[in-house]
Amino acid sequence: MLKILKQKAVSAPLLRAVVLSSRNYSVSAKQMNVREALNSALDEEMSADHKVFLMGEEVGEYQGAYKVTKGLLQKYGPERVVDTPITEAGFTGIGVGAAYYGLRPVVEFMTFNFAMQAIDHIINSAAKTNYMSSGNISVPIVFRGPNGAAAGVGAQHSQCYAAWYGAIPGLKVLAPYSSEDARGLLKAAIRDPDPVVFLENELLYGEYFPVSEEVLDAGFSIPIGKAKIEKEGKDVSIVAFSKMVGFSLKAAEILAKDGIDAEVINLRSIRPLDRSTINASVRRTNRLVTVEEGFPQHGVGAEICASIVEDSFGYLDAPVERIAGADVPMPYAANLERLALPQVEDIVRAAKRACYRSVPMSAAA
Amino acid sequence: MAQLTQRAATFQRTLSAAVSSTRCLSTASTSPISVETSLPFTGHKIDPPSRSVETTPQELLSFFRDMALMRRMEIAADSLYKAKLIRGFCHLYDGQEAVAVGMEAAITKKDCIITAYRDHCIFLGRGGTLLESFAELMGRKDGCSKGKGGSMHFYKKEGGFYGGHGIVGAQVPLGCGLAFAQKYSKDENVTFAMYGDGAANQGQLFEALNMAALWDLPAILICENNHYGMGTAEWRAAKSPAYYKRGDYVPGLKVDGMDALAVKQACKFAKEHALKNGPIILEMDTYRYHGHSMSDPGSTYRTRDEISGVRQERDPIERIRKLILSHDLATEKELKDTEKEVRKEVDEAIAQAKESPLPDPSELFTNVYVKGLGVEAFGADRKELRAVLP
Numbered sequence: 001m002l003k004i005l006k007q008k009a010v011s012a013p014l015l016r017a018v019v020l021s022s023r024n025y026s027v028s029a030k031q032m033n034v035r036e037a038l039n040s041a042l043d044e045e046m047s048a049d050h051k052v053f054l055m056g057e058e059v060g061e062y063q064g065a066y067k068v069t070k071g072l073l074q075k076y077g078p079e080r081v082v083d084t085p086i087t088e089a090g091f092t093g094i095g096v097g098a099a100y101y102g103l104r105p106v107v108e109f110m111t112f113n114f115a116m117q118a119i120d121h122i123i124n125s126a127a128k129t130n131y132m133s134s135g136n137i138s139v140p141i142v143f144r145g146p147n148g149a150a151a152g153v154g155a156q157h158s159q160c161y162a163a164w165y166g167a168i169p170g171l172k173v174l175a176p177y178s179s180e181d182a183r184g185l186l187k188a189a190i191r192d193p194d195p196v197v198f199l200e201n202e203l204l205y206g207e208y209f210p211v212s213e214e215v216l217d218a219g220f221s222i223p224i225g226k227a228k229i230e231k232e233g234k235d236v237s238i239v240a241f242s243k244m245v246g247f248s249l250k251a252a253e254i255l256a257k258d259g260i261d262a263e264v265i266n267l268r269s270i271r272p273l274d275r276s277t278i279n280a281s282v283r284r285t286n287r288l289v290t291v292e293e294g295f296p297q298h299g300v301g302a303e304i305c306a307s308i309v310e311d312s313f314g315y316l317d318a319p320v321e322r323i324a325g326a327d328v329p330m331p332y333a334a335n336l337e338r339l340a341l342p343q344v345e346d347i348v349r350a351a352k353r354a355c356y357r358s359v360p361m362s363a364a365a
Numbered sequence: 366m367a368q369l370t371q372r373a374a375t376f377q378r379t380l381s382a383a384v385s386s387t388r389c390l391s392t393a394s395t396s397p398i399s400v401e402t403s404l405p406f407t408g409h410k411i412d413p414p415s416r417s418v419e420t421t422p423q424e425l426l427s428f429f430r431d432m433a434l435m436r437r438m439e440i441a442a443d444s445l446y447k448a449k450l451i452r453g454f455c456h457l458y459d460g461q462e463a464v465a466v467g468m469e470a471a472i473t474k475k476d477c478i479i480t481a482y483r484d485h486c487i488f489l490g491r492g493g494t495l496l497e498s499f500a501e502l503m504g505r506k507d508g509c510s511k512g513k514g515g516s517m518h519f520y521k522k523e524g525g526f527y528g529g530h531g532i533v534g535a536q537v538p539l540g541c542g543l544a545f546a547q548k549y550s551k552d553e554n555v556t557f558a559m560y561g562d563g564a565a566n567q568g569q570l571f572e573a574l575n576m577a578a579l580w581d582l583p584a585i586l587i588c589e590n591n592h593y594g595m596g597t598a599e600w601r602a603a604k605s606p607a608y609y610k611r612g613d614y615v616p617g618l619k620v621d622g623m624d625a626l627a628v629k630q631a632c633k634f635a636k637e638h639a640l641k642n643g644p645i646i647l648e649m650d651t652y653r654y655h656g657h658s659m660s661d662p663g664s665t666y667r668t669r670d671e672i673s674g675v676r677q678e679r680d681p682i683e684r685i686r687k688l689i690l691s692h693d694l695a696t697e698k699e700l701k702d703t704e705k706e707v708r709k710e711v712d713e714a715i716a717q718a719k720e721s722p723l724p725d726p727s728e729l730f731t732n733v734y735v736k737g738l739g740v741e742a743f744g745a746d747r748k749e750l751r752a753v754l755p
Contacts, residue, residue, distance in 0.1 A: 053549065079549065082580075084576065085572070085575060085576065085579070087569075087572035087575065087576070089538065089568065089569040089572055090538050090541075090569050090571075090572025090573045090575070090576055091538075091572070091576060092538070093535060093537070093538020093539050093541070093542060093569060093572075093573060094538050094539075094541050094542035094545055094573060094576060095542060096538075096539055096542060097479070097527075097538065097539035097540060097541060097542020097543045097544075097545065097546070098542040098543070098545050098546040098549070099542070100522075100527050100539065100542065100543060100546075101477070101527075101542070101543050101546030101547065101550075102546065102550075103545075103546045103549060103550070120532055120535060121535065121538070121539075124531070124532050124535065125530070125532070125535055125539055129528075130732050130733070130734065130735060131513060131732045131733055132510060132513060132514045132518040132520075132528075132529075133510050133514060133518065133520040133522075133528065133529075133732075134510045134511035134512075134513050134514065134731075134732050135731075135732045135735070136509075136510070136520045136521070136522050137520050137522050137527065137528070138735045140735075169733050169742065170733055170734065172734070192736060193734075193735035193736050194734045194735050194736060223738075224738060225738045225740055272738060272740035275741070310747070310748075
């Protein structure tokens with residue numbers, strides 16, 4: 001069955017390519033970008049539950065540093081959309097305390113780099129409290145904001161925190177890719193009674209994806225802890241999250257021309273990690289490539305590799321391949337930055353290595 | 366004059382009561398007594414409340430009993446720790462009881478309290494039981510956190526007690542968050558966020574105070590100044606140890622924290638202020654007899670003379686005892702009997718707590734999440750020990 005896939009235009013929001021797919025997206029083809037998806041999710045959840053409120057720098061009058069919270073101050077007022085001073089430790093603690101009392105805060109970090117100033121509250125005050133109190137005090141809070149590299153923002157503004165937060169029992173960690181992911185996962189996160197770290201990606205905010213009627217429904221949500229197979233395949237499993245899902249899909253197109261049918265899995269959830277979907281996929285394809293933007297040591301890919309080796313060792317026909325960000329602080333110069341981040345050709349090369357094909361084969365019949 | 370008549374009346378009651386052999390202290394009267402605090406309050410950007418505190422015989426007797434109970438609990442915890450029944454960290458509150466007891470007298474259980482790790486007595490004041498306390502200290506399943514928290518992590522949400530926190534200073538922004546939620550919910554209640562002289566220098570405290578003042582949150586910051594942040598005296602840690610002034614634009618009050626009535630007056634005053642005008646800082650001048658924790662003898666950075674001096678001059682329980690005796694609200698023997706009762710209560714609770722079993726091994730994996738989503742969690746050997754989180 002031939003699938004017709006057109007390239008999506010990434011940087012020009014006016015150019016909306018229509019993406020047709022036979023199975024994973026419905027044919028209704030309404031387009032929504034990730035920013036709109038997040039904004040509508042916040043709007044609907046605030047409307048449904050008065051306990052939900054937003055706080056963060058510039059979320060109100062500025063309409064959001066990245067315009068994710070645009071219009072919400074006008075609609076819900078300053079009690080529910082709270083502009084904070086530039087004091088992450090303080091306002092994160094205040095958010096967690098409000099969650100202790102029973103409110104449902106959504107705390108925005110302008111980027112997760114700044115959340116390091118507040119990480120004690122995320123881990124020690126939020127993640128561990130339900131356990132330490134044996135269920136007496138729960139913490140229904142969401143910490144959201146852009147994570148990982150943007151473009152040319154340098155070393156202090158480009159780190160990916162998925163692996164750090166993903167290690168912590170008591171946290172749920174989500175990483176949406178598409179607009180459907182953004183809407184469904186953010187709604188699920190806000191409704192979830194546990195602390196959720198919601199890792200967005202600045203470069204995805206302007207990207208358009210098709211959304212079905214179901215996705216647009218106010219009651220829509222995506223279950224936490226379940227990965228999505230974006231593209232089925234039989235030769236190699238490529239597991240990624242956030243922006244790297246897009247890169248992996250592009251890599252899959254290139255691999256298809258060389259006769260390699262890649263399966264692309266969108267993790268959606270870093271914690272809980274959907275080990276069963278990944279294992280089931282590797283048991284079908286027998287080969288695995290993990291892709292992430294973050295630092296390689298102790299990364300998400302390392303955990304996935306260990307998990308597969310423990311649970312599906314006998315099914316592996318090749319060593320697990322990891323593609324990750326370079327082991328360096330992010331450089332500024334455009335060429336160095338490009339070298340520091342995974343590119344589509346890196347994913348293609350790793351998949352070919354996993355398939356023991358360094359030389360392109362003629363296309364399969 | 367009114368006081369003399371009062372004294373005569375109580376003297377008569379005492380005389381007639383002494384005749385009957387069994388008089389129950391719990392039927393003490395609620396007729397008002399006015400007592401002066403031993404020291405005046407000092408205000409920062411605010412007019413301090415009056416030194417004259419309204420109380421009743423019943424209140425004074427309950428202060429005595431409650432503080433004696435707290436004192437006894439902490440001393441017993443010291444022995445249990447030395448007997449290795451309590452492990453890890455154990456930070457004792459003896460000497461500071463007046464703060465816990467005076468505060469409770471001024472507020473309701475709908476007001477919130479949050480503190481750091483020196484939390485056993487605050488927990489008791491919020492309605493926690495001795496059994497829950499000792500069982501938690503010994504890591505047993507009848508503990509308030511089912512044995513999973515330990516000394517530093519006592520909680521009682523239904524009593525307005527939000528812990529029990531191990532990270533110095535973190536509880537202050539959390540407390541301002543509770544106040545935020547109270548204001549958001551239009552609850553007309555306040556939050557007392559307690560911290561020590563050591564934590565008073567934490568940056569996040571000033572971040573939270575700024576927001577509390579900006580947004581008029583009903584937050585009352587209580588600095589329990591026991592003059593030592595672990596082993597470091599206040600003058601070695603703070604350029605300005607006038608903690609009640611550190612709020613700058615936020616008003617403050619300095620209070621004799623060894624005087625339960627002064628604490629009560631200040632907290633009552635602070636609650637009224639916070640509901641109308643936003644945050645206020647109360648500095649409680651208090652003292653801890655024990656070291657910072659059970660691993661600290663408490664005598665390498667202060668003299669034994671200093672400790673015994675405070676015990677002689679300013680002990681909070683002795684102060685209330687003298688007040689009760691001078692107002693003839695009870696006899697010395699009755700107060701001693703109360704102390705004996707309290708000791709017995711504590712001993713019984715310890716015996717009961719010792720009977721309580723350790724938590725079931727399956728509890729290792731409970732409460733990680735409220736909603737575990739059926740996810741797997743692993744023990745040290747993941748092939749050996751794993752569980753599904755409900």
